[in-house]
Amino acid sequence: xxxNYLQTIDLDxxxxxAPEPMRQILLALAALSPGQCLVIYHRKNPVPLxxxxxxxxxxxxxxxxxxxxxxxxxxxxxxxxxxxxKDSCEDxxxxxxxAFKTDESALAALSEMELQ
Amino acid sequence: xxxxxxxxxxxxxxxxxxxxxxxxxVFAFISALIIAFAGESMWLTRWHPATLALTHAIVLGxxxxxxxxxxxxxxxxxxxxxxxNVKVISTLTLMTMSLGTLSLITAFLASMFGLNQALFFAxxxxxxxxxxxxxxxxxxxxxxxRSQASxxxxxMRLGFIAMLVVGIVAxxxxxxxxxxxxxxxxxxxTDNHASWxxxxxxxxxxxxxxxxxxxxxxxxxxxxxxxxRFLPGFLFIVLLVYTLVTLGMTxxxxxxxxxxxxxxxxxxxxxxxxxxxxxxxxIHCLYRRKRKISDVSVTCWFIALGCLFLxxxxxxxxxxxxxxxxxxxxxxxxxLTLASVFIYGWIISVIMAMIIKIIPFLAYLHLQxxxxxxxxxxxxxxxxxxxxxxSRMQYLLYSHVFSLFALIITLYNPANYWLLSLAIMGxxxxxxxxxxxxxxxxxxxxxAIDEALLT
Numbered sequence: 214x215x216x217n218y219l220q221t222i223d224l225d226x227x228x229x230x231a232p233e234p235m236r237q238i239l240l241a242l243a244a245l246s247p248g249q250c251l252v253i254y255h256r257k258n259p260v261p262l263x264x265x266x267x268x269x270x271x272x273x274x275x276x277x278x279x280x281x282x283x284x285x286x287x288x289x290x291x292x293x294x295x296x297x298x299k300d301s302c303e304d305x306x307x308x309x310x311x312a313f314k315t316d317e318s319a320l321a322a323l324s325e326m327e328l329q
Numbered sequence: 330x331x332x333x334x335x336x337x338x339x340x341x342x343x344x345x346x347x348x349x350x351x352x353x354x355v356f357a358f359i360s361a362l363i364i365a366f367a368g369e370s371m372w373l374t375r376w377h378p379a380t381l382a383l384t385h386a387i388v389l390g391x392x393x394x395x396x397x398x399x400x401x402x403x404x405x406x407x408x409x410x411x412x413x414n415v416k417v418i419s420t421l422t423l424m425t426m427s428l429g430t431l432s433l434i435t436a437f438l439a440s441m442f443g444l445n446q447a448l449f450f451a452x453x454x455x456x457x458x459x460x461x462x463x464x465x466x467x468x469x470x471x472x473x474x475r476s477q478a479s480x481x482x483x484x485m486r487l488g489f490i491a492m493l494v495v496g497i498v499a500x501x502x503x504x505x506x507x508x509x510x511x512x513x514x515x516x517x518x519t520d521n522h523a524s525w526x527x528x529x530x531x532x533x534x535x536x537x538x539x540x541x542x543x544x545x546x547x548x549x550x551x552x553x554x555x556x557x558r559f560l561p562g563f564l565f566i567v568l569l570v571y572t573l574v575t576l577g578m579t580x581x582x583x584x585x586x587x588x589x590x591x592x593x594x595x596x597x598x599x600x601x602x603x604x605x606x607x608x609x610x611x612i613h614c615l616y617r618r619k620r621k622i623s624d625v626s627v628t629c630w631f632i633a634l635g636c637l638f639l640x641x642x643x644x645x646x647x648x649x650x651x652x653x654x655x656x657x658x659x660x661x662x663x664x665l666t667l668a669s670v671f672i673y674g675w676i677i678s679v680i681m682a683m684i685i686k687i688i689p690f691l692a693y694l695h696l697q698x699x700x701x702x703x704x705x706x707x708x709x710x711x712x713x714x715x716x717x718x719x720s721r722m723q724y725l726l727y728s729h730v731f732s733l734f735a736l737i738i739t740l741y742n743p744a745n746y747w748l749l750s751l752a753i754m755g756x757x758x759x760x761x762x763x764x765x766x767x768x769x770x771x772x773x774x775x776x777a778i779d780e781a782l783l784t
Contacts (some may be wrong), residue, residue: 228548228619228620229548229618230545230546230547230548231545231546231690231715232697232713232715233696235696235697236693236712239697239700239707239710240707240708240710242704242707243705243707243708264428265702268702269704271700301630304544304550304551
């Protein structure tokens with residue numbers, strides 16, 4: 214397991230109007246440097262973002278948590294990672310961690326740590 | 330918003346929807362001129378030639394024109410499908426629709442000048458069948474498969490079918506007119522024509538788009554499933570029953586049978602109730618949006634939904650309580666009030682709300698695509714307000730509210746028609762200025778990004 218730590222940069226776009234989330238993410242990506250990990254909080258699963266990330270040479274991890282209703286608590290659903298969004302337009306809680314390809318193992322380690 | 334169902338990759342060029350948007354102010358000027366030259370008499374009855382010309386100029390020239398532009402843009406995003414040769418098809422649709430609307434306006438006005446109407450009616454009939462009919466038919470073919478994911482597309486499909494029904498009823502009315510009532514069709518069918526147009530075509534498409542747009546642009550929660558899944562279908566079926574009942578009544582000469590009239594008023598009541606439920610649900614969703622920052626577009630939506638609710642509530646009361654109409658007339662209510670407020674207060678308000686969001690959004694989308702995978706170019710991507718400032722949106726809102734106010738005082742006292750005419754010219758003149766301005770800023774940014782890509 215890689216021991217070097219990634220410096221996390223939080224970016225919460227969950228309350229922004231379209232297309233501001235995408236713009237802010239692209240700006241943050243342009244400013245990202247190796248050794249850093251961009252943690253994006255989104256209310257939707259931004260499918261158009263992922264091919265861009267791959268093309269730009271980033272690696273990413275997506276955690277999607279489905280909300281049953283606004284009033285119910287979030288339930289943990291690790292199996293839904295990267296699975297296509299189910300149905301409907303309901304809000305989700307999506308966390309996307311992005312890092313440079315060179316930091317792939319560190320990103321994996323970071324996610325492992327969170328699971329424990 | 331289900332981003333998994335959204336596809337931003339085959340969007341048509343910026344100029345494709347814009348050509349429709351830019352045509353709308355031209356028809357708004359024509360509408361304003363009709364109001365200015367027709368004077369007070371057109372506000373007395375819906376059968377006045379100028380009133381008919383004005384209604385069609387607004388509904389086809391402004392509303393349907395903007396809707397077609399927006400549909401061309403939304404279709405690839407919502408359904409992942411786009412028309413082949415979209416530039417050619419959009420230009421042809423725009424040309425035939427403009428020709429059709431102009432000749433229809435001329436045909437209605439012709440009787441005032443003693444010209445031959447038949448030719449102009451025939452030209453508009455052919456133009457709309459080929460242009461709008463062909464366009465909607467092609468789109469229905471594209472989205473023929475029922476989509477599980479997108480309630481928006483399913484609702485819009487019903488709206489498109491309604492558009493075709495509007496055309497069929499219009500042809501019946503036209504045939505009846507041109508061939509001197511050989512088909513035994515009375516003016517009862519005109520109500521159906523208007524209902525399919527305003528509730529079926531325009532409102533259903535708006536409702537379908539709102540399921541997607543309110544959560545996306547205004548960070549509102551999604552519509553409840555019962556509303557997005559079943560309400561549009563309910564409205565469509567009621568409209569269908571309503572028309573079949575009317576056709577039955579007119580064809581079988583049963584106009585005086587109370588049971589049929591009863592069925593008809595039940596249908597009207599259900600339609601207004603359905604729309605009222607939608608209005609309340611949409612207001613509730615908008616009210617629960619995250620970050621309640623003041624936003625011109627949201628204000629327009631509230632005005633629109635308020636007008637929709639008010640129109641439907643009054644229509645509902647008129648339907649169930651016989652004394653309501655008399656009471657309203659004694660208060661200065663005009664027979665045109667309901668339809669006018671429905672068109673200008675509900676539909677045009679939604680169009681104002683959408684167009685100030687859609688145009689900068691489109692410009693952004695094209696710029697983002699132009700950046701491709703060039704990281705340095707991302708810094709040049711504009712914020713929405715850099716493309717269209719908040720204060721300008723605010724002025725557009727004021728001018729819209731003023732037009733609405735001018736409309737209401739014209740309905741109360743038709744002598745104020747000149748104010749309405751000026752207000753519409755002002756509002757759409759300003760909208761035209763804003764659209765040209767955003768296009769200019771878009772081109773400047775596109776040039777800057779091009780330069781950045783070369784370095």
